[in-house]
Amino acid sequence: MKTTPFTDIHIALGAKMHEFAGYNMPIQYAGINEEHLAVCNSVGVFDVSHMGEFWIKGENATTFLQKICSNDIANLAVGKAQYNCFPNRKGGIVDDLIVYHYETEKYMLVVNAANIDKDWAWVNANKIDGVELENSSDNIAQLAIQGPKAAEILQKLTKTDLSQIPYYAFEVGEFAGVENVIISNTGYTGAGGFELYFYPEFGIKIWNAIFETGKEFDIKPIGLGARDTLRLEMAFCLYGHEIDDTTSPIEAGLGWITKPAEGKNLIDSDLYIKQRKDGVERKLVGFEMREKAIPRQDYELTDCQGNIIGRVTSGCMSPTAKVGIGMGYVKPEFSKIGTEIAVLIRGKEVKAEVVKPPFRK
Numbered sequence: 493m494k495t496t497p498f499t500d501i502h503i504a505l506g507a508k509m510h511e512f513a514g515y516n517m518p519i520q521y522a523g524i525n526e527e528h529l530a531v532c533n534s535v536g537v538f539d540v541s542h543m544g545e546f547w548i549k550g551e552n553a554t555t556f557l558q559k560i561c562s563n564d565i566a567n568l569a570v571g572k573a574q575y576n577c578f579p580n581r582k583g584g585i586v587d588d589l590i591v592y593h594y595e596t597e598k599y600m601l602v603v604n605a606a607n608i609d610k611d612w613a614w615v616n617a618n619k620i621d622g623v624e625l626e627n628s629s630d631n632i633a634q635l636a637i638q639g640p641k642a643a644e645i646l647q648k649l650t651k652t653d654l655s656q657i658p659y660y661a662f663e664v665g666e667f668a669g670v671e672n673v674i675i676s677n678t679g680y681t682g683a684g685g686f687e688l689y690f691y692p693e694f695g696i697k698i699w700n701a702i703f704e705t706g707k708e709f710d711i712k713p714i715g716l717g718a719r720d721t722l723r724l725e726m727a728f729c730l731y732g733h734e735i736d737d738t739t740s741p742i743e744a745g746l747g748w749i750t751k752p753a754e755g756k757n758l759i760d761s762d763l764y765i766k767q768r769k770d771g772v773e774r775k776l777v778g779f780e781m782r783e784k785a786i787p788r789q790d791y792e793l794t795d796c797q798g799n800i801i802g803r804v805t806s807g808c809m810s811p812t813a814k815v816g817i818g819m820g821y822v823k824p825e826f827s828k829i830g831t832e833i834a835v836l837i838r839g840k841e842v843k844a845e846v847v848k849p850p851f852r853k
Contacts (some may be wrong), residue, residue, distance in 0.1 A: 496632050497695030505713060512716060513605035515542040520715040527718035528811040531683050532852070535639035535706060536714035537699075544608035544629040546601040546615060552622030558620050560759060561591060562741055568593045573660045573678050575749050577613060577741055579760035584737040585744075587611050588729065592662060600674075604731050607757055610663035612754045618759075633692040637702060638714075638722075642685035645706045650675065654686065668701035672692045680719065682726035683851060691809045702739070721808050727778050727819060727849030733789060734776055735818055742767040743821065744776045750777040774802060775827040778849035781816030783841045785835065792836040793820050796843065801826050804835060810851055817851045818844070 493516040507518035518539065520527060531535050546831060548557060557565040561576040568574050570593050578586035587607040592600040603611045612627050619625060627839065637646060643654050652665035652675055662676035663737035667688060674689035690698060703711055720730070730733050734744055741750045742764060754759030778825070787807030795801050807818030826833055829848050 494542070495643065496539055497692045498539045498541065498635075498699060501696075501699065502539065502713070502770050507713070507715060509772060513542055513608075515605065516714070517542060518715040520717045521713055524715070524721060525738040525811040527714045530710075531639045531681055531714060531718065531722060532812060533640070534709050535637065535641040535645060535685070536712045536718070536778075537544060537640065538636040538714050538716075538719055539634075540590065540636050540687070540795060541604040541633040541695070543634055544601075544603040544605060544611065544627075544694055545632045545689070546603065547594075547611065547624075547626040547628055547636075548601060548615075549597065549601045549626070550622050551597060551625040552620055555757075556601060556618075556620050557591065558756045558758065559620070560607060560615065561589075562746075562750045562810070563591070563600075563618070564753050564756065565591065565593075570595060571661055571663065572661055573676060575660070576680075577735070577749065578611065579736055579741075579758065579764075581616075581759055582737070583740050583760060583763050584653035584730075585735045585739060585741060586614050586730055586737065588746075592674070592676070594664075596741075599826045607731065615695055615753050625832075631691065632689055633694075633695045634689050635698065635702070636680070636685065636687045638679065639683045641706075641709045642709075645709060645711065646675075646686055646703065648705050649701055656687070656793070666793075668698050672700060673698075680851060681722040683697055683722065689793045707809060712837040718753070718804075721811055722815065724806050724819070724853035725810055725850060727851065729776075730806060739821075740764075740767060740772065743772045743774055758846050771824060774821040775824050776805070776819060777846045778817070778851065779833060779844045780813075780817050780851070781818075781835070782832075782843040782845055783803060784816070785837055786816045787818035787820075787835045787837075787844070793822055793826075793844075794834045794836055794841050794842060795826065796832055796834045800836075801833065807835075812852050822846075
């Protein structure tokens with residue numbers, strides 16, 4: 493398995509390790525619920541160095557990204573980031589990603605760890621003249637420091653004014669004595685905080701500085717298990733669950749990042765226009781259990797009368813609300829807020845209700 497600059501630290505701290513996207517990653521330390529609440533109430537640190545990073549450079553970089561990215565790159569200013577997806581020419585999604593406008597005609601794409609090879613092949617297959625591509629996934633490490641105390645801790649380690657980095661923006665500066673660190677505010681937990689991108693050789697120095705400074709706030713290392721429950725409470729899509737090669741961003745409620753603008757030449761733009769006009773055959777919804785039960789991925793959803801209307805894509809017992817929550821695709825007529833549905837668990841219909849996400853306010 494691949495390792496990150498922090499793998500030995502995770503093992504030394506007693507983390508439960510498991511293979512994820514080819515990496516030996518920490519799933520949990522003290523426990524998923526405890527780590528989840530630590531992020532919500534104070535601060536936690538995620539090792540997300542397994543994520544992929546591509547550089548897109550050249551005079552036609554913007555034109556290229558307008559073609560392969562669903563969102564409108566033309567309006568993305570330098571220093572801003574943007575949530576996106578790669579349409580796959582079949583109505584599905586190659587991957588979801590974040591685009592960072594690093595410099596004029598220079599962008600960084602942050603892609604999912606499990607899709608690095610697939611995404612790299614995709615961007616190369618669609619490459620146009622005047623574009624230079626660079627896969628820096630093995631040469632960039634990343635830590636996500638999340639929670640209401642994150643900014644206070646990190647501000648002690650940098651002269652960059654973190655209060656001046658709004659949501660989905662970033663700056664490049666010195667951090668913990670390390671130059672050229674990308675300090676980003678995109679988040680995947682809904683608890684606030686920042687992400688740091690840096691060369692792997694500086695990883696231990698940065699990790700130690702963060703944990704030393706965060707001692708007074710009882711800073712905790714957090715595993716991928718709590719990262720999943722945190723994003724689910726915010727109803728953020730996860731590739732391989734809510735979205736994949738067979739799901740349309742319109743079905744997934746991602747119409748807001750799907751902008752087939754005039755002159756954009758976006759892959760699958762005609763399909764998106766048609767889906768907006770004619771509607772889709774299924775919609776992604778959030779739901780809460782009305783009985784004590786935990787919905788799991790691929791459980792079937794019913795209309796409470798034995799008829800299958802969809803399936804669960806993600807589910808858990810909410811660590812904050814203490815109720816079963818989930819996301820799933822249903823037929824459009826069952827997608828209205830307040831609709832009573834059921835989750836088929838071991839042959840029994842367990843009642844649930846379609847609610848407006850996020851589950852954690």
